């Protein structure tokens with residue numbers, strides 16, 4: 001899994017591609033976080049699923065489908081005037097971005113992307129992002145992995161958020177961060 005910070009940074013980046021309203025940012029952020037709802041279930045009900053089924057393309061698409069029907073109905077019924085098509089496109093990209101970011105960690109366990117049709121746990125054969133370790137102030141791995149993740153995701157999110165032409169100084173700064181952290185991320189043992 002990637003950290004909540006990385007998923008949130010990418011959520012803002014996706015939203016900036018068509019900054020519609022704060023409400024749309026909330027929708028996009030919710031879909032960027034959606035697959036990690038199993039942590040919420042564990043925290044609330046001590047529910048530990050045998051498979052991380054919320055990290056499935058089928059599950060994310062199904063929830064998005066329900067959202068799409070609900071949004072379309074509410075927008076038409078209450079004449080909310082919401083731009084349905086871009087909202088649906090951005091939220092779908094948001095949901096899939098989470099699965100992609102977790103996949104690219106290349107961890108040894110992976111996620112059941114095709115659940116419930118297949119319980120195989122998929123993981124990228126090459127890892128780039130570090131996994132998000134247990135949050136604890138005394139966990140040194142947490143600081144290290146968050147730094148690597150920030151060095152990789154930060155420049156990508158910055159480019160997405162800034163939109164349009166990125167000035168030369170920003171490219172230089174991003175190169176300074178991105179390249180070493182990317183190399184560090186790839187070289188982590190998995």
Ligand SMILES: [Zn+2]
Nearest residue numbers: 001035036102
């Ligand atoms: Zn996740």
